Amino acid sequence: MAQSASKAVESLRQEQRQQREDEKANGNSAEKQLDKALKDTFPASDPVAPQSPVKPGAPKDRQG
Numbered sequence: 001m002a003q004s005a006s007k008a009v010e011s012l013r014q015e016q017r018q019q020r021e022d023e024k025a026n027g028n029s030a031e032k033q034l035d036k037a038l039k040d041t042f043p044a045s046d047p048v049a050p051q052s053p054v055k056p057g058a059p060k061d062r063q064g
Contacts, residue, residue, distance in 0.1 A: 005013070023029055
């Protein structure tokens with residue numbers, strides 16, 4: 001007997017499905033976001049990225 005996914009997993013899948021449908025309807029694909037980021041940062045020496053990278057976690061304590 002197969003178990004169904006939890007409510008949280010089903011909710012996440014539904015939200016992701018809705019986001020994909022919205023992107024298709026609005027023509028706001030990842031490729032278009034990357035193109036916009038390139039235009040917004042040109043000319044510059046920074047790498048092109050539609051969003052800023054984030055390093056998770058808290059800073060480590062230094063002892064010394």
